[in-house]
Amino acid sequence: MYAFEPSEEQKMLIDAINRYAANDLRAAAHEAEESGELPPKLIEKGWELGVLQASIPEAYGGFGERSAVTGVLAAEEMAWGDLAGAMAVFTPHLFALPILLTGSEAQKQEYLPAIVEGEWRPYTAAMIEPFFDFDPQALRTTAEERDGGYVLNGIKIWVPFAAQAPAMIVYASLNGQTQGFIVPAGTAGLEISSEREKLMGLNALPFYRLTLKDVFIPKTQRLGEEAGHAMEPILAAQWVAQAAMAVGVARAAFEYSRDYAKEREAFGVKIAQKQAIAFMLAEMATEIEAIRLLNWEAAWKIDTGKEDAWQQAYLAAVGAMDMAMMVTDRAVQILGGHGYIRDHPVELWMRNGRGFAMFTGLMMV
């Protein structure tokens, strides 16, 4: 059957996240962006909502089962509050979910309970590389088989919380295939930049650059161990998260500019009463809904094991890039000069909106 209404349980989760997103994330977003710091208490409070914990089975310390549909609902709501905050809360997903989806039994036992039973700790992942044509499936960072293990070489950028991470997954090309490797903090040859990376947006998130020089990884630390792992489930989980967060940011920008347009007067009427503005808003709402549904279906395909799930997840992520750019740009446009001033959040959302084209690997549900 077709059905377009979240379950009661999902609705309760969305409500809880919405309160946190509105009262905590949104309230802190401006200050966090300007100062470059997210208060640890803020992240911890988001972590306690238990999105990841509910995705991990009891056998590994969690209290549920992973559902991509629930994940995209949660990610949209979280990112609606603030993208940087949402990404911070979800950073451990980047480590735990690949292990849950493709790790060996021993790897699940070793890492998952430690992550989900405790307070928020920034287990993270290194995916992005400093090239214009960066492609998660054609990485320049290499892994070579040597001495009963693997040796990693390369450069990774935009690794969230790398300096504080107890462990991270580093993606590298092994014989042309992207594979994940579990790299604990302090591994020899792993160099983390002392300075944080500087981006157009997401100033609140601490990103670091990694240099990997002959980093030796034992076979037991390859994701899925010797057999390795498929990349599709990981990419699909990244793409639907990306699309969901894009929907969340776009929805925030849409709502803010809609409300502004109903307040602001020009030529004796509210500007929302002008078709030039009203039609922009109608198109923004249309595109948000279009990508939301496309992404819901992609997530549902993941949950029901459809073969083309990863393909639709890709379509959703690509569509989300354009949608987020269009919607956030128009939000700034509707506020006019005021939209360009950092007192209003729309310029931040527009900078975030552009980023979705490059955020593959930074979010996962």
Next chain:
Amino acid sequence: MIEFDPPKPILQQQYVLKTVAENMMRPVSRYFDEHEHEIPYDYIQFMHQAMRATGAGSLAPSEEKKPEGEKEKRPPIGYQMLAHMLEMLAWGDVGMYLVTPGGGLGAAAVQAAGTPEQRQKFLARFAGEKPTFAAMCMTEPHAGSDTAAIRTTAVLDPQTNEWVINGQKIFVTAGDKSLTPREEFGKGFIVVWATIDPGAGRAGMRAFVVEMGTPGVKVVKLEKKMGIRASDTAAIVLDNVRVPFDHILGSPTVEKETEKGFKRAMLTFDATRPLVAATGVGVARAALEFLKEKLAENGIQIRYGLPRQKLTNIEREVIDMEIMLRSAWLMVIKAVWMADNRMPNALASSISKVKAGDVVTRITQRAVELLGPLGYSREYLLEKWFRDAKITDIYEGTGQINRLIVARQILGYTGAELR
């Protein structure tokens, strides 16, 4: 729950309809495009018999209601089935789909605004022996999107208790098949929108059923169109047309404050907009499938999963089309799912029409360009789909009218606040 499995009966129906589209429509698509105003009797007869046998797609009232105890608990899927059906038939040929018997928009108006007695009286005919048509007459030469500006009048003659209708209607889809007697077809009707109080604006607007054979009504012109040429588009003149009192749909008195009559009319559109959107999606799918097939024949495979920077322009175009097409379809499904579950769907309905209108014009226009001379040639159907597609963004509310409705919904504005 959030789920995307088409219900089983829909899957079975689609299997059959695909055969119809492939065998009854596609092979004669070109012929009827080039022989405008000829009637595809074979298709009409076939569909009529098939729909009679299965009850699919018809608005004719069902026989006897099942006793309470036997009522099935399954959620209703009528509109969902209809949306799937229309998508597949439009994939076959949207012009021919428009001549599917069963009452179309005329019957939909009776269904939405009529009393149970009127439904029985006017809709039962569609389950009869001969294929029968009905049409909706709204547009007039000077009033299209601004439906409240129509000038056709209906005046009650107290002597005979009949309505006397005078006016001129254009762009009536299937108007000819509904009004002009033919041996092959049953007695159809048109639903004419008229004002019972010219000073009352929207509040005075009502719909009237005018049956085939009523003196004073006639088709005066069949339009020659850019596309959907298998479908007749009629201009109709009503000259002192008299219909019985009970042919009015809705209340015979004017309630100035409420605009109830007008709102009723618009209810019809809430129900039918996603269905028209579904036909747009069908045409768009036909065009995209054709494009991919031709590209594959030329050794071009679409690579998924790459960053945009690494895609060729053609790959980028195709991927964008797939995003547009699938999301437009899901918006249609959501709107009809809401209708089936009796949720207010004015927003979902109009938003699906905005999207589908954009998507089908974009996809067909881009596909013709991408295939170069092959796209523009009448050797293939793609150029026809391009011409057929454009109407989706015009009829049943232009893209701009639907944007206006969406905007009012999301802003919480009335028609007076956002003109």
